[in-house]
Amino acid sequence: MNKIKRGLDTTLAWFCVVLFAVLVVDVTWQVFTRVVLNDPSGWSEELAKYLFIWLGLFGSAFVFGERGHIFVDFAVAKLPDAVKHWIGVLMQLVILAFASLVLVYGGYKISALAWDQNLTGLPVNVGWLYTALPISGVLIVFYTVYHLVAILRRAESGIAADAEPDVL
Template sequence: MQVVKKSFDRFLAVACVALFAVLVVTVVWQVFSRQVLNSPSAWTSELAQYLFVWLGLFGAALVFAERGHIAVDFVVRKFPPVVEKATAVFVQLAIIAFSALILVWGGYRVAEKSWGQALSGLPVTVGPLYLVMPITGIIIIFYALFHTLAVIRGDEEPIADTEPDVV
């Protein structure tokens, strides 16, 4: 399971860097063509929007790998260790349910319904672009299962300490 996690981590890190680089180049070209050439490029706005969405979802999945999302845990930290562990497992199960229902199932249905819908500025249809939702949903489910098992086994703390230590 650790090998799969490292593979997903590497894939997401490379994908986020690549998507961000393409996004920067796209936006720079958009500004240059509008301001310098006085001939705005029609495709850059649409491409930038989809790149931003893909980057956001892949970035969110990557943050799940490190349990780095925002957590209001000051109350849970006051509970006994058994309750902390149960709460951590419950949270991961809620993440799995959300990801399965909204990202995987909902994302698949949206992609399926818009598979043939053409984009005005790009030579692709919308459906394949929406596949990022089920893809990231599956990856997030994997990470949530990974962290759930790690918390149950005692390999990870129930409440992740992601704050840097201040000296």
């Protein structure tokens, strides 16, 4: 499972880098056509919006894999290790429920609803763009199960602040 996680981490990191690079090129093109050519590109603004959404969703999945998400631990850090352990388990279960219900199930439903809607500025339908929700949800579910198992086996600390960062 560690090998799968490392491969997924590397793939997801590179995917985010590519999304960011395409976003930079797209926004540069948008500014160039607006300022230099005085003829704004109609599709580049819409593409930038969806690239930013995809980057945010897949970037958050990557951060979940690294346990780098925001965790307010000023009260939990003062608790005994056994309590921190079970709070960590509870938090992973809450994240698992949220990712499963909202991102995977809800993302699938919204993608299906929007599948026949066309975008005005891009030659794709809206459903393809919404598929980032269930895909990132599946990634977050995988990472959450990975960390939940590691916490239960006491290979990781219950709270992320005590965890050692993974190295790619």
